[in-house]
Amino acid sequence: MYKLRGHHLFCLLGYRGMGYSQEYVENMTRLHQALRENPKTLIELVKGPDQLCEKYPNTGDYHCQDANLYERDAVILEKMGLHIGQKLKWEDIESQIQKHVIPTDIQTVCSTCHWRSYGVCEEGIQEILDGKGLREVK
Template identity: 30%
Template sequence: MTVKLRAHHLLCMLTYVGRGYTPAFTANYDIIIARLGAGETIELVAGPDDVCAPLLATGQPHCHNDSVIERDRLARLAVADLLAPHIDLTGPFHLNTTMLASLRGAFSTGQIRPACAGCEWSELCDNVARSGYAGTSLTIATC
């Protein structure tokens, strides 16, 4: 199977430590992180993705807000600059340990953080990155 992710969720997963908007959101995110860690492919999508699913049935989810769409645009640009020489972001791709380390390194230096401006989780993500990603849920299985 393939995990469908909006571009900014590709950044969010780098610092995911089991916290989210609701218990259902967090439980769903835990499953997605486990799937990615087990080697499922990622497909970058526009609009709500597999992470958003638990929020879509609640009132007016922020998933459709212009600010979130702009966050995705900025994240896609930043990730493309970093990864495009190595992978094709227009189709499904596998996240490997080298790519994860590269993404986390670029996240720590702020290189791929323009999309994070104004995000309510930025302080948490800053702290996780400063800690060297201690306690993060995403690890990539190696064979």
């Protein structure tokens, strides 16, 4: 079982092998690949830093404790009808995305994220809506 915070549910959709450091990318790729290969993998939704944050590079201010991220986590979970402490399969998270999320939600929900400008998160949401699952990361 993986522990994930709210906004990382969207980050996984847009993940294309880029990240904050080599260690972060390796960790994110491992988790992404596990979910892609086995959508029945259990996820526990947590408040605050999760298993992806564990590999965020130590560059001074700890990005993963930023108040904006906690707010983004809450907005995303509420939008998807999910809550902290809930345990569910990744395929159930994809189902909630199909029911409650559209690609343009990224523009408002993730308005302060610097990764938003790449457009990959909207593409990732559309692929989930189309029933394709997570995109392969090469």
